[in-house]
Amino acid sequence: MAGSDLPKVLAFDVFGTVVDWRTSITAESADFLARIGRADLDPATFTDNWRRRYLTGMAAYAKSGRDFTILDVLHREMLDETLTDAGVDPATLDDALLQHWTFAWRRLAPWPDSVEGLTRLKGRFPIVTLSNGNIALMLEMARRDGLPWDAIMGAEVTRAYKPDPRAYLGTAKILGLSPQEVCLVAAHHSDLAAARACGLKTAFVSRPMEYGGRPAPDAKLAQDWEWSADSLIDLAEKLGC
């Protein structure tokens, strides 16, 4: 693609694209399940169920009419529901433990290429988050993992959750850019499709282990994205960084 078609800012999905939520949440959930005496529950299944509630909740959020509520709070509500579904009454558990478990989403480890890839991309492009994670969550994660964001943007700044168009269009507007001057970088075809419908450029990063090796739920939404890479280092090379 010609240099004139390069975006002015790269905006990143984070959960799954930059960090490996499933490995981190499974490991922490194994510990928490043991602490509440439920080591019989499979932590990977528990994690997948928790994440499934998130995906469903985000897709339905705009239509729900609910006032904007930060993801830390939603993650806690979804944890309580996931526990209830597993036969555990969260009201019987220590609130501080549940809060610490919820904040496992702030402690996700990056994919091995993420820090190097982001650092290289940052040399040429401003790199911002366009994530549904709230600012405090993203800030703690960035400091733990060394993710060198230029700015933390996304849901809390626009007060809209992806795939709501306001999340994408609001981020471009705040940056003072037209949608086509912003490129969403994401491992999820559903996210990229929503961004493209708003006029953003799109870069796909393949993360075959996001669901433990099983197909992603949005695999059928694949399109011919402007860029496609196997890692953030590969994306940096493809963008001339």
Added chain:
Amino acid sequence: MAGSDLPKVLAFDVFGTVVDWRTSITAESADFLARIGRADLDPATFTDNWRRRYLTGMAAYAKSGRDFTILDVLHREMLDETLTDAGVDPATLDDALLQHWTFAWRRLAPWPDSVEGLTRLKGRFPIVTLSNGNIALMLEMARRDGLPWDAIMGAEVTRAYKPDPRAYLGTAKILGLSPQEVCLVAAHHSDLAAARACGLKTAFVSRPMEYGGRPAPDAKLAQDWEWSADSLIDLAEKLGC
């Protein structure tokens, strides 16, 4: 001060505290005034008049009832007014030139100690902006100057301009912290006084050249702040960084 009293996050005023607006705006305004054929106007006086409009505008903003409008837009309005006061009709000038002049506020140079001081402070504390500058402005400035913010916060995120209490309290809330867990770092007693009234901790950084060596307009508001330093490097040493 005992370690237990240390803040959890350092939130920075930027204009005057981290960057030297007067030197940068005066130099750019000298060039722009020459380009519009008004090299007879003193660029430092022009700059001081522009900044005075800002200080007045911010102090009155909450009571004005105006919807939140980003600082890039307000800076442009204030430029037009400053030109009018100087006997120049901005309607006769090229709009692109006026926009470029306005964006001089994105191109301010840091004080000599700022990058090293912030980098050291960041080793121990999350460092965020708590500035009236909008996100796009702060993002461009940070990349030009190498200011290593963990997050860009402040007016646009809280939709309130300092010294409105909502700017300080909203920033703490978004961080998930109580006001006393956040320390405002600023060169301005007026800003620190407003932050203290909201319960934030306060750190004063002396910038005797902010007004070209003349006293700051809020000099009489000096108090005994929790910390007081001659530079951001000095502050880093006082906070054990």
